[in-house]
Amino acid sequence: MKADIVIIGAGMAGASLAAEIAGQASVLLLEAEDQPGYHATGRSAAFWEESYGGPLVQPLTSASGPFLGSPPPDFADRSFLSPRGALHIADAEGYEALEALQAQFAGTGVAMERLDRAALEAIVPGLRAEWDWGILESSCTDIDVARLHAAYLRKARVGGAVLVTNARVERAERVAAGWRLETRAGSVEAGILVNAAGAWADDVAMLAGAAALGIQPYRRTMVQLRTQPPASPDMPLVMDVRGRFYFKPEAGGRLWLSPHDETAVPACDCAPEELDVAIAIARFETAVDWTVEQVEHSWAGLRSFAPDRLPVYGFDADVEGLFWCAGQGGFGIQTAPAGAKLAASLLLGTPPDPSVAAIDPAPYLAGRFRN
Structure with missing residues (x-):
């Protein structure tokens, strides 16, 4: 060849x-x-x-956004993006990180809207009381x-x-x-x-x-759950500003959840660890008062970073x-x-x-x- x-x-x-x-x-x-x-x-x-x-x-x-949102006709017949939004939430220990996030992107054109507790509750029903601050990044989308x-x-x-x-x-x-x-x-x-x-x-x-x-590979864990109440399809991606978890709704009322883990591993076909799945659920339960009814599936992938x-x-x-x-x-x-x-x-x-x-x-x- x-x-x-x-x-x-x-x-x-x-x-x-x-x-x-x-x-x-x-x-x-x-x-x-x-x-x-x-x-x-x-x-x-x-x-x-x-x-x-x-x-x-x-x-x-x-x-990359314009290409993904409106690809050339000879590349794809429709957008690769669908509306989602991202909500960065903070408790008392995360307030400084939230302030830093907003300051980092000031003047870049990335839209970030500060939300009060009432607005957070309207977006994420059942959000626990300690999560008092948030930033909505409305441009966030799902990708096919x-x-x-x-x-x-x-x-x-x-x-x-x-x-x-x-x-x-x-x-x-x-x-x-x-x-x-x-x-x-x-x-x-x-x-x-x-x-x-x-x-x-x-x-x-x-x-x-x-x-x-x-260049170091890191394991990232994802868990697919069924919860009560079911995840609303209109809910944004919800991210702890301190990087301890994120979750977002998926089809059929399911929820995708990650403990935002980065475990250094050799290059391999990695699999989720039971402990990481348990950590993800424990962290999720500190964010909302929902009940986890079923863990349907879990997986892990590699994310590789330069120094x-x-x-x-x-x-x-x-x-x-x-x-x-x-x-x-x-x-x-x-x-x-x-x-x-x-x-x-x-x-x-x-x-x-x-x-x-x-x-x-x-x-x-x-x-x-x-x-």
């Missing part, structure tokens, strides 16, 4: 970048699993929230993650990119023309190697002779022909349109798409970690 560019990893990062560059170069998209998006993309909590990830991630999120990922894979395929699954890379070496890879699906030759391997990004880098950047918790785009500082598209943490899906366009510009050396032209890529460049 030969291509101008080989991308390792067909989750949201790799798929979106392949879609952006297909047609401008020959692209081979290698996926270690038998289906793309298995470890992180397919286990997302599925929301788009402008403040999520902090002020340096927000420009990528905000720039599976449809977005499929659309990117389809666009990549239409542009001529070839997806190969069950193709875990076992060896990578520099050759005169670029790279020669040995995978479980056979040998690959390419001019440029793109590392979009998510939790395995540092492993892939070291296979290619580059230094690891310290500064910003995404990593750009060519490696020391190894020629190695390009990074990794470290998207928990915001990789909501930033995918802008992130892919920015990364494509850096990879191909072309002017950035107008939607990201105002975004400075410097905070995200792979070379920032060079000693």
